[in-house]
Amino acid sequence: MELTRDDHPFINDLQVGHFFDSYFVLRTLQMGTTRTNKPFLILDLTDKTGHIKGKMWEDAASAYQGLSEGLVVKVRAGVEEYQGAAELKVIRIRPLDPEDSQDVSRFLPSSGRDPEIDLEMIRSAIQRIEHPGLKELLGGLFGDEEFVSAYQTAPAGKRWHHGYLGGLLEHSASLVQLSTKLCEHYPKLNRDLLVAGAVLHDVGKLQELRFDTAIDYTVRGRLEGHIVLGAQFIEDRAASIEELDEPTLVQLKHLILSHQGSRENGCPVEPMTREAFVLYFLDEIDSKLNAIDRELEKAEGGGGAFTEYIHLLGRMLYKGEDAD
Numbered sequence: 001m002e003l004t005r006d007d008h009p010f011i012n013d014l015q016v017g018h019f020f021d022s023y024f025v026l027r028t029l030q031m032g033t034t035r036t037n038k039p040f041l042i043l044d045l046t047d048k049t050g051h052i053k054g055k056m057w058e059d060a061a062s063a064y065q066g067l068s069e070g071l072v073v074k075v076r077a078g079v080e081e082y083q084g085a086a087e088l089k090v091i092r093i094r095p096l097d098p099e100d101s102q103d104v105s106r107f108l109p110s111s112g113r114d115p116e117i118d119l120e121m122i123r124s125a126i127q128r129i130e131h132p133g134l135k136e137l138l139g140g141l142f143g144d145e146e147f148v149s150a151y152q153t154a155p156a157g158k159r160w161h162h163g164y165l166g167g168l169l170e171h172s173a174s175l176v177q178l179s180t181k182l183c184e185h186y187p188k189l190n191r192d193l194l195v196a197g198a199v200l201h202d203v204g205k206l207q208e209l210r211f212d213t214a215i216d217y218t219v220r221g222r223l224e225g226h227i228v229l230g231a232q233f234i235e236d237r238a239a240s241i242e243e244l245d246e247p248t249l250v251q252l253k254h255l256i257l258s259h260q261g262s263r264e265n266g267c268p269v270e271p272m273t274r275e276a277f278v279l280y281f282l283d284e285i286d287s288k289l290n291a292i293d294r295e296l297e298k299a300e301g302g303g304g305a306f307t308e309y310i311h312l313l314g315r316m317l318y319k320g321e322d323a324d
């Protein structure tokens with residue numbers, strides 16, 4: 001087949017027969033050997049549109065020495081078909097030169113929403129908080145440019161729900177909106193606490209995840225987890241706020257420590273207040289619907305009325321009778 005030359009395509013643009021140079025993040029690599037003991041490289045490359053497998057047959061051992069997972073790499077390759085799927089035959093691969101700097105948005109998917117809209121909505125909700133200690137805590141955070149920059153850029157997950165740049169802000173803003181509406185329907189709910197919990201329930205993700213050239217766990221993220229990191233973050237920030245009384249701080253930390261609903265889901269404690277139950281259910285709704293929407297989008301364009309089996313949901317999803 002005659003190869004079609006392409007420069008710097010994204011993964012979702014690649015077709016069998018393409019020959020190209022482009023930039024990716026090296027997700028995984030390992031050495032393999034043929035039956036005749038010839039070494040070859042097995043690669044998994046990613047950008048914001050997806051990931052693709054590849055193999056490198058020539059100079060594999062020397063290439064391996066200069067590579068590591070998480071690197072941005074420049075790749076020259078052709079696209080072939082292997083067992084019914086597109087796969088790269090890599091001709092050349094090298095770490096990115098400093099002068100070849102690439103925008104991180106090339107490698108990581110993003111929310112697509114205007115962050116200023118969600119930030120303004122959160123700031124408006126903070127202004128309506130009546131508890132002086134909670135208002136000072138949240139107002140201080142959202143007056144801190146470094147915190148706001150990280151909060152509006154961070155993902156809310158690695159791959160499952162809101163696993164893209166801006167995902168944390170999008171998810172938290174959604175919970176703030178839902179919390180506000182639910183408090184109108186259930187007046188016994190403590191609106192100040194619930195809104196504060198909605199804003200801060202995933203704040204530990206800022207330390208749990210890195211999001212430079214790939215979304216992955218930090219060492220602290222794997223060893224401690226975002227729930228513990230988030231509760232500790234709030235404890236530290238609250239230490240200098242005199243008007244944040246102990247009972248209110250304890251209840252706010254309880255929202256963070258219980259927001260995934262059960263010990264089986266990684267919570268140190270389970271919900272024991274109205275606000276904690278509500279935050280857990282709202283978090284479930286928003287995260288699940290985001291994940292479902294993304295699975296349905298991935299399954300568009302054929303394949304019948306149902307998606308493939310999704311292990312994290314334990315089922316297939318119905319796409320509709322007109323899916324084909």
